[in-house]
Amino acid sequence: xxxxxxxxxxxxAESKEQVLVAAREAKKxxxxxMRACLWKPRTRPGFEGLGEEGIDLxxxxxxxxxxxxxxxxxPEQAQQVMEKILxxxxxxxxxLWIGARNQNHFIQREIARVVASDPRVMLLVKNQPWKNExxxxxxxxxxxxxxxxxxxxxxxxxxxxxxxxxxxxxRNVPAYDMAMSIREKTGLKMVFDPSHTGGSVPNVxxxxxxxxxxxxxxxxxxxHPNPTEAKTDAGxxxxxxxxxxxxxxxxA
Ligand code: PEP
Ligand code: MN
Numbered sequence: 701x702x703x704x705x706x707x708x709x710x711x712x713a714e715s716k717e718q719v720l721v722a723a724r725e726a727k728k729x730x731x732x733x734m735r736a737c738l739w740k741p742r743t744r745p746g747f748e749g750l751g752e753e754g755i756d757l758x759x760x761x762x763x764x765x766x767x768x769x770x771x772x773x774x775p776e777q778a779q780q781v782m783e784k785i786l787x788x789x790x791x792x793x794x795x796l797w798i799g800a801r802n803q804n805h806f807i808q809r810e811i812a813r814v815v816a817s818d819p820r821v822m823l824l825v826k827n828q829p830w831k832n833e834x835x836x837x838x839x840x841x842x843x844x845x846x847x848x849x850x851x852x853x854x855x856x857x858x859x860x861x862x863x864x865x866x867x868x869x870x871r872n873v874p875a876y877d878m879a880m881s882i883r884e885k886t887g888l889k890m891v892f893d894p895s896h897t898g899g900s901v902p903n904v905x906x907x908x909x910x911x912x913x914x915x916x917x918x919x920x921x922x923x924h925p926n927p928t929e930a931k932t933d934a935g936x937x938x939x940x941x942x943x944x945x946x947x948x949x950x951x952a
Contacts, residue, residue: 705854705891705918707769707795707824708943709734710925711933712747713754721925723761725940729947733769733795733822734761735920739777740932741801747931752777755784762792769795769824773802775810782818797824798843800858800896805842812846812853824854824920826893831860833878840886854889855882856920859897859907868906871899871936876914883915894946895922895936904936905946912950921946 709726713719713736726734736758740749750757758768762785772778778796785794796815798808808825815823825843827836843853857879859872866873874897883890892911898904908919924930924937938946 702917704916705733705889706731706947707733707735707891707918707920708923709736709769710930711735711895711922711937712737712740712749712931713757713770714750714931716757716760718925719757720760720764722923723764723766725923725925727764727766729940729944731766732918733767733793735769735795735922736761737771738781739771739773741773741799742932752780755781759785759788762789762794767793767795769797771799772796772811773799774807775814778811778814782814782821786818786820793820793822795822795824797826797856800826800829803828803839805839808839808842809846812843812848815852816846816848819849819852822852822854823848824856824891826856826858827860827879829861829872831863831873831875831878833881836878836882837885840882840888850886850888854891854917855879855886856891856893857897857916858893868903869899870897870903870907872897874907874910876911879916880914889917891918891920892916893920895920895933895938899936901927901936901938901942904938905949908946908950
């Protein structure tokens with residue numbers, strides 16, 4: 701099997717302790733990037749993340765030798781995160797991503813422009829919520845228009861909003877063949893997010909098992925030191941023990 705890119709960690713950064721425990725566990729497992737979102741777009745008002753205040757926690761993650769990853773909603777946020785982390789820990793790598801709901805192509809392109817300015821930063825882009833191949837390909841085009849080296853861009857399939865057939869009761873229904881077609885047409889790497897696809901721990905395993913039959917370049921998985929206490933997406937976050945089992949099953 702070719703080298704897989706593994707991005708794992710909590711849905712959201714919640715506290716210093718939670719972030720640092722997760723970073724140590726991720727580092728032990730040689731995860732490539734540890735995710736922990738500072739800004740959370742939510743369906744309804746609720747915990748929206750620690751925001752700018754939380755950037756220092758990601759600096760601590762980088763100081764431990766673990767490369768951090770977080771979603772950004774605006775180019776200014778990308779700028780702030782890059783400046784702070786890469787000034788304090790210049791040897792660190794960093795992954796920023798554009799989430800499924802961020803479908804304003806002016807904003808997508810500006811975020812890509814900011815990321816393009818520093819070779820230590822990678823940009824991941826999730827598919828839009830509704831199932832449409834043309835739109836998905838268009839998002840990749842807008843991002844590349846920002847002038848970023850395509851080698852630093854990773855697409856991520858996280859399923860599409862259910863509309864009709866959904867036999868496993870997924871939170872978002874995957875379209876593996878479409879993901880493979882986009883990967884082929886754009887020439888970009890494509891990872892799979894079984895967490896936002898599955899929506900529950902058993903479904904995370906199920907979706908990851910299905911996806912292992914396709915040519916994805918890696919996985920983005922939500923893992924929390926104590927999932928039942930998670931402030932967002934509690935039902936789908938794995939424990940580190942479950943994450944180990946997921947990785948073992950993929951190799952089997
Ligand atoms: C997330 O990764 O926590 C997230 C909000 O995902 P998506 O943009 O795929 O809904
Ligand atoms: Mn989440």
